[in-house]
Amino acid sequence: MxxxxxxxxxxxxxxIVDLDIVNRNAQAMLDRFQKFGVQLRPHMKTHKTLDCADIMTGGSRRCIVVSTLAEASLYADNGYDDILYAYPLPFDKVERCAELSERLSLFHVLLDNRLALRELKKRPLKQGKVWRVWMKLDCDNGRVGVPHYDPASLQLAQEISETAGVELTGIYAHCGNTYGCKGEEQIKAVAQNTTTFTLQFMEKLKAAGMHSPKSSIGSTPSCSHPVPDMAMLSEVHPGNYVFYDVQQSLIGSCxxxxxxxxxxxxxxxxxxxxxxxxxxxxxxxxxxxxxxxxxxxxxxxxxxxxxxxxxxxxxxxxxxxxxxxxxxxxxxxxxxxxxxxxxxxxxxxxxxxxxxxxxxxxxxxxxxxxxx
Amino acid sequence: MxxxxxxxxxxxxxxIVDLDIVNRNAQAMLDRFQKFGVQLRPHMKTHKTLDCADIMTGGSRRCIVVSTLAEASLYADNGYDDILYAYPLPFDKVERCAELSERLSLFHVLLDNRLALRELKKRPLKQGKVWRVWMKLDCDNGRVGVPHYDPASLQLAQEISETAGVELTGIYAHCGNTYGCKGEEQIKAVAQNTTTFTLQFMEKLKAAGMHSPKSSIGSTPSCSHPVPDMAMLSEVHPGNYVFYDVQQSLIGSCxxxxxxxxxxxxxxxxxxxxxxxxxxxxxxxxxxxxxxxxxxxxxxxxxxxxxxxxxxxxxxxxxxxxxxxxxxxxxxxxxxxxxxxxxxxxxxxxxxxxxxxxxxxxxxxxxxxxxx
The missing domain is CATH 2.40.37.20 (D-serine dehydratase-like domain)
Known part of the structure; x- marks a missing residue:
């Protein structure tokens, strides 16, 4: 080259970006999860451009994840909708999140603690809208989220779903621990664990009488080598795969x-x-x-x-x-x-x-x- | 804070930038080299803003160093002049350098090899202007430059000064090896070496009958703790000092x-x-x-x-x-x-x-x- x-x-x-490889990577991920019957919600953090978002969404301009409100605003200003801001709700950005929630047909926030929920309650949405909230579950990744084994996770989910003006839209897990893997077998083991913990948690929600929110897990390694149980999830949210890199090749994603x-x-x-x-x-x-x-x-x-x-x-x-x-x-x-x-x-x-x-x-x- | x-x-x-500390750091460097009778040519690479350049030049908007042509253009477009692009002449950017040389009263380029000189000859400047060339001398830093002890250094200087349409404006050395120092004593030892090698080279130029170009050395550590011999240089070109950082405090610059x-x-x-x-x-x-x-x-x-x-x-x-x-x-x-x-x-x-x-x-x- x-x-x-x-x-x-x-x-x-x-x-320099090879458009043909980008298209191939994007299409492979779309096809993979269409076969699984699972919604792909691609993450925009790797490129942060409109053009590449079009490719990753197959032209739908719907159903994406972002890591910053700068990204959220770029996409919202350019005809995108159904945007999930998959970041532990920062208290300084509640007002900007509220505005996006009121303006778009679907804008989702994420949280893993009760104080964040209290911040949302303090700012009820106008126009009869409700806050779409994803609860972050930590499935042994060790970054954001309530540990899946901790009874506090079920309590928080319950509290979200009982709060007026707020809807428990989904459960979100990031399997960033796939980045420690070498090869498909290890990746699949982590993907399986994350899926199992997430699905078990969905069962607990059901047993506790809660309506069924969505479930989503993701990382480029796990979504490049999905395990069959991932078909029971509602969504996946990888991002890096559109470019891939040397690190991903060493992990075994590509x-x-x-x-x-x-x-x-x-x-x-x-x-x-x-x-x-x-x-x-x-x-x-x-x-x-x-x-x-x-x-x-x-x-x-x-x-x-x-x-x-x-x-x-x-x-x-x-x-x-x-x-x-x-x-x-x-x-x-x-x-x-x-x-x-x-x-x-x-x-x-x-x-x-x-x-x-x-x-x-x-x-x-x-x-x-x-x-x- | x-x-x-x-x-x-x-x-x-x-x-966040503390303007009072920025002013104090900038003024201390201006004062230090005014006392030495040496021209301060501050480097813009750390901040790349107009506002901070005004402070570092004491409002003169003259006599600066840049690391990219994006910086050079920003400053040229906003009333700055006497800009030294202290980067080994990239062959893909000769035309942009020529335009800046023709447009400004003083735009300087830098090189350390004969092929770069040939590129300049291929693009004579209009309006009777000459290329202002600084030759990079490597005084044991080990990045860019002709080694100070190598006879090729004198030959290249000679070739530059004998080339029509080109002027040997100065000799430039970067004492980046101060970044390996701990404390004032070690910094001063490197500053002394760089100064000595540069001044010895200036003597060789004189002995070879060349007109006296300028001489410049720099790095934030050496310019924060200059040695007396630096008074014999024409210029110094530190940059980071306007912000400083933890690394500089560990080196002993601040x-x-x-x-x-x-x-x-x-x-x-x-x-x-x-x-x-x-x-x-x-x-x-x-x-x-x-x-x-x-x-x-x-x-x-x-x-x-x-x-x-x-x-x-x-x-x-x-x-x-x-x-x-x-x-x-x-x-x-x-x-x-x-x-x-x-x-x-x-x-x-x-x-x-x-x-x-x-x-x-x-x-x-x-x-x-x-x-x-």
């Missing part, structure tokens, strides 16, 4: 051929006395995510398995050879290298514009939203 | 009281079963810079030396107690914490807007430029 004709006119560093993004960079210096070359990609273009722990450092340098991105400063990357002397004649000053990022979410976040290509041509740009 | 009245109305996470920026964050979750609380600051608000290796993790949590920012995901930060059980009653849901960043350049880069305060009040916002 680095040698494709279109790349030579791009100013570097540049984030092959390297499925990674849709690269940072294009140019050689800007030759330093034979220390066997290094410099590229114009620092942490402002790639991020420090992954900590440089790959055998090839902070990324994979496409087509050059013997090169390592050793370190970065703000605008410079130091590249060296894993073994032996660098052949500098292979990498003339001004020539291009294509970096496959460790973590696409972190790399995309560094770019104010993404360059989209298809069949060897740049066909447009995508502009992400930023902030909160 | 976290408890200051003004913070309670800010949506979090937010980058005290913690000199750090001008914080990330303001809110408590969004209590998890007593794992002795952790969650805050709404992930790597999108702080960056992963520093790798979490501080005793307090990825930052210092102001006023709470016993707290550690253990890990971050995209929008979440996990905080725990360094010793013993967390007293959750001290950190109610919705309450604020103030994080002092490890690396201000990396943290500022994550924010589309900075909130500026003085004497307990928010007095405005600064908007940085992004991209390249």
């Amino acid at each position: 680095a040698t494709a004709e279109f790349t030579k006119d791009l100013c570097t560093p540049a984030l 092959r390297l051929e499925d990674v849709a993004v690269r940072v294009l960079t140019r050689v800007i210096g030759h330093y034979p006395h220390r066997n290094q070359l410099l590229v114009d990609c620092g942490w402002t273009a790639l991020s420090h995510d992954g900590g440089g722990r790959l055998p090839t450092g902070y990324c994979i340098i496409e087509g050059h398995p013997d090169l390592k991105l050793l370190s970065m400063t703000q605008e410079h990357g130091r590249v060296e050879s894993i073994s032996g002397k660098l052949d500098f004649s292979q990498f003339p000053l001004g020539s291009l290298l294509s970096l496959m990022p460790y973590h696409a979410c972190a790399t995309a976040m560094m770019h104010p514009v993404y360059f989209v290509h298809s069949k060897g041509k740049i066909i447009g740009t995508w502009k992400p939203t930023r902030g909160w | 976290a408890t200051a009245e003004f913070t309670k109305d800010l949506c979090t996470p937010a980058l 005290r913690l009281e000199d750090v001008a920026v914080r990330v303001l964050t809110r408590v969004i979750g209590h998890y007593p079963h794992r002795n952790q609380l969650l805050v709404d600051c992930g790597w999108t608000a702080l960056s992963h810079d520093g790798g979490g290796r501080l005793p307090t993790g990825y930052c210092i949590i102001e006023g709470h030396p016993d707290l550690k920012l253990l890990s971050m995901t995209q929008e979440h930060g996990r905080v725990e107690s360094i010793s013993g059980k967390l007293d959750f009653s001290q950190f109610p849901l919705g309450s604020l914490l103030s994080l002092m960043p490890y690396h201000a350049c990396a943290t500022a880069m994550m924010h589309p807007v900075y909130f500026v305060h003085s004497k307990g009040k928010i007095i405005g916002t600064w908007k940085p430029t992004r991209g390249w």
